[in-house]
Amino acid sequence: MITMFGTSVRATRLALVLLLPVTLAAQPMAPQPTRQSIAQIADSVAAIGDTARAVALLDSAVRRDKRDAASWHQLGLLLWNQARSARNPDIMKDQKKIRMLIAADTSLRLATKLAPDSGRFWLSLSRFNLQSGVSTMRFASTGQAREVMTAAERVNDKVMLAEAADMAGMGAWRRYDAQANRGLPTGFSKIVVPSGMERRLARDYVNTIANKIEPPTGDADHAEALDLFSRAVGADSSNLMYSRHLYMAYVERKRWTDVVTVASMRARQFPLDFQSQLALGLAYHRLANEKGATIAFDSAFALMDDNEANRLKNLVRIMRPRPRANLKGTEQVADSASWARLPSSQREGLEAMFWMMSDPLALTQENEFRLEFLARVVYADFRWTVDDLNLRGADTDRGDVYVRYGPPDFEMTIPGSTTDGRQRLDGEVTLFWDYTNSFTFFFDLKPGYATGRLALFDRDYVERLNDVAPVSFANVPVTRLLDTIPMRIARFRSGADSTDALIAALVPIDSLVRGNVLERVPVDIDLRVFDQFVRVRGMESDQLTFARDSSAGSLGRLWSRRLGPGINVVRVEALQGDSKRGARAMARLDPATNVGFGMSDVLLGNKPELRSGVVTPSRWRDIAITPSVGSYARGSSLGLLWEMYDLVPKDGQTKYRVAITVERADRDGVAGFTLRVLDNLGRAVGRAQQSRDRFTISFDRQGGALPVLVEYLSLDMTQAPSGGYRMRVEVTDLANQKKTARNTEFRIR
Template sequence: MRTYGTTPAVDSLLAESRRLVLAGDTNTALTALGRAQDLAPRNPEVLYQRGVLLSRTTFLRFGDVPRNFVAWRLLDRAAEIDPTNARYLLEIGRIRLLTPLLRAEAERVFRKALRVAEGNQDNPLIAEITWELGQIKERRYLTAKDRYMVTIAGLIFEPELAMYRRGYTREFLESNSRPIANIGATDRTEAEDLYRRGLAAVPTYEPSAIGLLGLLYDQRRYEEMRRVVQPFLDAGSGGANLRLAAGLAAYRLNDATAADSLFESGLRRFPEAERVEMTNLGRILRRRDSVSYDALSAADRRLTDSSYWEAADPLIETPENEARLEFLARIAAAQLRFTSGDLRQTGWRTDRGLILARYGEPPVIATFASDNAADAAETAGRITTVWYYPRKDRQFVFSGPPAMNYAIFAGPMRGLAEESREDAPFLLDNVIALRAIDSVSVQLSRFRGATDSTSQLVVAHAVDPRRLYGNVDLAEGSLFTSLYIGRPLNMRQVRRDTISVSLPASSMLSRTFVQGVPAGPLRVRVESTDANVSSAVARAHVELDIARARRDILELSDVMIAERVTSTDEPRAGWQSAGIVPRGDLTMTQREPFSVYWETYGLRPTPDQRFKAEVSFKVTLVEIDRANKQGAIRYLLDVADLVGLTREGNEELTVRFTREVPAGTTDRLPMVNTIGLGTSPAGLYRLDVIVTDLVSGQSARSARFFRVARS
């Protein structure tokens, strides 16, 4: 065995350099290796260690070219001295990768290294080399995938026009370009084969597993992803990114329980600081909310996180939080597809990772080849990548060098991302399973309770079984409805009901829950599900504040919109005793009259013990339904004058009347009236009720929004 001038002094310097590297002192380590080279200029291990340290402490920038050249010379010399050591060739190839023009040369060197490693049956080196070759092929595939060809000569996709011209992206993709089928497939297949060769050599070589997982994910081969990660999970191994990828595969296979466990397992494997930053809500909040969030203490931020995800959870009935799972799946996808060790790039920190976290994976991705025309400065020598979300006509454009898996916002797109953040900081509309949720119509009404610090909360809700059950071939459904109420982080199920639904259904299903609640901030959740029908899932989530009663001022309860009441008797004992049925669905058809119930508190009695008050109704057309055939009409027409409503202006109706009743034993005065809007146009309306105490002169107001639909 040749020693190449190895001496105790050289061995000592090599050991010292390794210790210094572990301590983070690379400059002193390089000095020690320089001294070792002076003592043994033909020692390949010294040349290798010095060359590797130089190359590993450089970046892809012009100023590092001389340093890379020295590293290459050292490693090339080591390979000449000991041509049977594939590791020297491997590092030469890695240096070649740092220079874009030498990537073809890098591939040639890697293949030479692979032949040497296979001749030596050096499985660990085979795994490393095939991974590097797989990376080259995968980068070429990523550069070519999703490629569109412009069909008009001389035309280019312009990021600025995408930002400022409405419909530009949709029109360009539909009319001025077309996708190229199967481009990049050969490179993808070769990359997959190379990653599998690496895993065959070393089944626990994680870089090859992650590379393979990324390719399988692009092709939606989720079951195969599971098979790739299973040996790692069985052995209790696998780092943070591999476990996130495993969770991503489980999530795409609708195995929410496994996905939740794997995501949490992956997050625990990150350093705490990175884990906190990765799951930070600031990136999916509006800027002003993000600033407030970042100013919180660590403890308050954790409470805010828990409160946010509790509110976002589509269904408390299920053990997993589907909204948070989708967020973590987006983080995992960004880590899997945009992370680059060569570029020191972490996937979720990239511009694409940011947009992915906020809006999910785009339904349409289009890449355009670089254009070297003089007027194409923005895209010259760069790949343009367009992410398009058709549902909201939302697009983001990125650009980056070919074969690098690196892209940043193109042109003014960073500004557009900030504008979109204010409009929609976090959307789940890309998740088909979640689109139907939040479909319970609900009306919440607060009335005074037995004490000043409690209230009676009336939760009227309605669901549309026609939408929930669709074309389900059943004669009857069983809809389970739950009411959850509580402080943030403390919602509890307080009511539940099961409704038998005759199918096919022809009308809305309505129910009312009544619950005593304390003063303070409150969350209210209504969930309706049928365990036997996957589409029968609906919910409503409302946050409100229950105020303490005040005895020193005039106050009104919420305005409750109810089914039409035929009796004219005053409901002195409350809405329930008067047979009032609150509406969960606050959409009325034209010509459909409805009743309005509210309670007035704090009226002052006259000397002869009577309450005297002036009541004003005001109905305002807030937004006309433009789909209405009478879309040009902006007037409230043909009022059903059940309480004397008169038109004041084009978009407002008012009525005033005086109410005088015996004072009774409390200062609570329930009131009910019935109104109708005749053939007034379909749209959104606001009903204001204003009560003025004719004794004290005080006034109070309460309002309710409702809709009128076309008959």
């Protein structure tokens, strides 16, 4: 009866359709609504915030049909999302959320068992295990990611394939991170650095614990990770995380030309991809293409937002962690705490000043130290960023050390952590970094996480090191070819807001031309004066040639420059362009008081004399003296010249007292010395007070009622031994007993 009724209804419907006019029959029929599954309904309910009802729907569904894979999958996702915040790699205390995570794990696993061909289900399980606080579960996510790859290839889902390949690649990378550069233990001892051990002996100590395996371990895991990252980028080239992981694998093995190839291709494919420009900047710098590195970094910062650019360029990364008591005035911004309190506009100006002061040679077009800093930050971000833990590489412990001190000269991993007392049963790894300058660092690595923290016993040492030596650029090649130019600057008032600077320098020509193949070797010599806004306020350059076997030794140069108000920076440099040998001197001159009672710097030189035709000197230019950089042959006399300003006249004259104190800076060797102060006529002046290594002569003088008085004397130290000396010249205005003084140093060869 039921069958006949169903047949009758279908026949009636067919007859009605046949009787419809042709025009109506041609119109499309309204689509029938697709019935939603319980999983889809639960997802919609959860989306509006009613998670409890969604879980209840799914729970009922899987109780009715234990083979409902979609409902098991959706239930696992909801439970995981509810308990995600409580997940901790160390310990969990919330029992309710522990039960939720256990249920989520069970649900997601059942979904993959019931629908083993579903790449989406395998992907969720892999993500879930990757968020686990247990290393074995994190490693298990790698195999599950490979199941996703198989399913994605079957249906040609490139987006899913790319994500799965990247996840599998990170699984291989986590194995590599803990296994690379492994040392073979020589016994059962663990790394425990003895208190007070000299760090220069640290490598010897570590070598008693383990011997580094050669060639270095980890090649197979690295090759697997690199292959998987390449597949991920090939399947989805638009994803920045996948490409960053590919760069990570290349930079770890210093495959800079491969980085250039990949990054150049991506830069052409995605013109707005700042990450490819960062990779190019890093690779070009390591390949010594500093021009290309500068262009790439500048392009990257132009493409990225201000927050990211400021994060990468932040000078806090190489500053002291706290202020130092012996730093005064504006130099206090050398610590991160003071820097953070400055307004952004002031930080930008000080950042420009910092890099100008740090530039090894202004004669070259690039700032090698700034490029090295940026290259280190980019490398650290590529190498140690862990996306699933929201860690940025440059902000990790390894990243911080790398940015401050550069790539280690030696590294080795040793089984066992430095903090667990269970010998080598903890499963963790100790990473040791050593630098040729005796800096050493120990990290605890946790397998399965690709993370590392400074060893507990090492943290006090690192904190002290950051305070004493916050940064080192010793790995930059230019530092090994850079000599020092002795320089001395004396400033004299020239107006209410300016000073005249006399700059003496001794250029080491012999070190610049030594070993050159040219018969006549060109050397560029350059003077530049910068103001507090890092603008060039004066520049003088010339090129001289010298015989390659020249015995000229050092070349003395002298400049006179007018300096404006505020901070001024004076740089004197020399560069031999073919060999890239250079030399430099640099001085930061803080603002000087140009009004009221005071004195100029003390200019050191040979014996000073009045210029021809001058009876009474009115300014320093009236005295003939050859300035010195502060180095004298034994038996020589020292010439002193300075000016005094705005002494108070009395009865048409000014009266003042001069006290010259000289003391030995080198207290070892011969004890005691003698000296005499000679006036412009060669007569000894003053009353002497002498001790073992200190000599003071004071005398009274008088001059006209003038705003500027010039004093010039000779210091006879023919009997003084070789070594370093400190000198203080103090002037007292006898009309009001006001004092002013200048300190300087010199050396007798």
